[in-house]
Amino acid sequence: MAPSAATARKRLLLVGGGHAHVLVLEAFARHPEPGLTITLVSRDRLTPYSGMLPGHLAGTYTRDAIHIDLERLARAAGARLVLDEAVGFDRVAQRVHLKGGEELSYDILSIDIGIAPDLSGIAGAAEHALAVKPIGSLLEKWDRLFESALAPNGPRRFAIVGGGAAGICLAFAVAAFVGDRVSGAIRVSLIGASEAPGINSGMRRRIARALKDRGIAVHAEDAAVRIDQDAVTLASGRRVPADAVLVSTHAAPPPVLATTDWAKDEGGFLAVGPTLQILNDEAVFAAGDCATMNAHPHPKAGVFAVRQGPVLARNLRRAVRGEALESYIPQRDHLLLIATGDGRAIGGRGRFLAFEGRLAWRLKDFIDRRFMRRFA
Ligand SMILES: Cc1cc2nc3c(=O)[nH]c(=O)nc-3n(C[C@H](O)[C@H](O)[C@H](O)COP(=O)(O)OP(=O)(O)OC[C@H]3O[C@@H](n4cnc5c(N)ncnc54)[C@H](O)[C@@H]3O)c2cc1C
Structure with missing residues (x-):
């Protein structure tokens, strides 16, 4: 029955x-x-x-x-x-x-x-760039990129297109990880067409300083319009030399x-x-x-x-x-912590709070490890 x-x-x-x-x-x-x-x-x-x-x-x-x-x-x-x-x-x-x-x-x-990745807005991106989003497919691409960078004639000039939190993290990570492991100097450029959402002015100042300290060239307020094998062309006409380009802009x-x-x-x-x-x-x-x-x-x-x-x-x-459902209203702001790849982080919340240093990294590490312990 x-x-x-x-x-x-x-x-x-x-x-x-x-x-x-x-x-x-x-x-x-x-x-x-x-x-x-x-x-x-x-x-x-x-x-x-x-x-x-x-x-x-x-x-x-x-x-x-x-x-x-x-x-x-x-x-x-x-x-x-x-x-x-x-x-x-x-x-x-x-x-x-x-x-x-x-x-x-x-x-x-x-x-x-x-x-899903979306490279449609930038000419040549599908042929010459790696889409960073979604994160599930990033790690394989990252391995291939890093392997090619280890070769003596591998890429040395990296460009990250996308000035949001993910693009900024990526620029720090490339400078730290690749820079420490490959022979010879590398050059990292960060190209951001607009201000990153959720990052207040205090954080922005700290991020700009940290990028400069690590020798990362920043091209702000200038969108990437074309990617070729050896350069990214910006809306202003400027060409940023690059052998490897990671795109972390919009997603579809x-x-x-x-x-x-x-x-x-x-x-x-x-x-x-x-x-x-x-x-x-x-x-x-x-x-x-x-x-x-x-x-x-x-x-x-x-x-x-x-x-x-x-x-x-x-x-x-x-x-x-069959019970009544509850409503979710997202908080207006949240704690944002950006790792700078050197055991430090830049953090902030809302319009005014901004801080940086080893303690900020330890806070991020503590929050993230605590989250992961739930699934151990
Ligand atoms: C470099 C980088 C750094 C980032 N750092 C941060 C950070 O520090 N903090 C932060 O908050 N956000 C960060 N983000 C953003 C963050 O990764 C995403 O917002 C987050 O992963 C979205 O989670 P989700 O649950 O929507 O989907 P996802 O985490 O993308 O998971 C979706 C899952 O669904 C699966 N899937 C997809 N399609 C199908 C299908 N058709 N059938 C079955 N399964 C499917 C995928 O395999 C995947 O496992 C970062 C992003 C990047 C690129």
């Missing part, structure tokens, strides 16, 4: 092993929900934690230390892990199509699949979202309300970089995905139980 609606197990399907979903799994591992079947679909078994990524690139953390093992986490949460990629969503039938051919049905779906929504008729913002990212449900589908939640809260826009950063995680976990549980 088929189970009645009241006794049927509810199916929660998590697509993507991003920052919010690891916290959802951790919450269900701590407090299992009776009558709930959880499935996680992830392209990768290991998911990197963005907070420790700059430290890893600068040579401070091992690769193991910055990754969360989704297999172990899913097991702890009693969830089934499917290592595959979602390639289609059937909203009406409540089904997700996977690249490997499997189809998974859900009662409640949650999407945390990050972003994952292409799989384009095929759906879920509500989106003008950039094509899923539009969610304060409960993290997609605006036109209450059976579907979305969090992290792939989602936008129209009413409370914030920069696409791992810290927001992490903040959304516990709320998402509670709301998924409430949705399963």
Whole structure:
């Protein structure tokens, strides 16, 4: 006999092993929900934690230390892990199509699949540059770049395009890690077309000084318009010599979202309300970089995905139980800590607080290691 609606197990399907979903799994591992079947679909078994990524690139953390093992986490949460990629969503039938051919049905779906690289705005970028975002695909490219830099005739002139927090971290990491390991001098340039969001003027001054101290050339307020094999051309016409270019500018929504008729913002990212449900589908939640809260826009950063995680976990549980959902309102500002690759960091919060030094790095290290211990 088929189970009645009241006794049927509810199916929660998590697509993507991003920052919010690891916290959802951790919450269900701590407090299992009776009558709930959880499935996680992830392209990768290991998911990197963005907070420790700059430290890893600068040579401070091992690769193991910055990754969360989704297999172990899913097991702890009693969830089934499917290592595959979602390639289609059937909203009406409540089904997700996977690249490997499997189809998974859900009662409640949650999407945390990050972003896709977008090199479209800069001529020649697709041929001559490495897209830094999303972070999942960065590490392989980073290994190849570093290996080529070790060769005597390898790249020595590096340009990072994108003056946001990720681009700045990357410039410090390249100067520290590559600079310490390759023979001969290297040259690092940071090209930023606009002011980095969330960085107050005190931090900006400290960052500018630290970049100068490390010999990193900064081209501010001048967008990269073309990348060739040996240079980046800026909007002003200036040419910045470069043998290796990393692009950390805008990112695009994952292409799989384009095929759906879920509500989106003008950039094509899923539009969610304060409960993290997609605006036109209450059976579907979305969090992290792939989602936008129209009413409370914030920069696409791992810290927001992490903040959304516990709320998402509670709301998924409430949705399963048929209870009222809670609202998430992002904080207006957050503590920002930028590692400078030399055992120091520059930090700040809001409009006025700015500080730097070894203690700032120790604070960042403490916060990040404490986060990772939750998944050990
Ligand atoms: C160099 C660099 C440094 C950064 N440093 C910081 C920092 O210090 N602090 C900070 O807050 N942010 C930082 N960021 C930004 C941060 O990395 C992102 O904001 C964060 O990773 C977004 O998390 P997410 O959960 O949305 O997605 P992600 O962490 O990108 O995870 C998405 C996951 O979904 C999987 N996936 C994607 N598509 C599919 C699919 N179709 N099917 C199944 N699985 C799929 C991916 O494999 C991935 O595991 C940095 C970014 C860069 C590039």
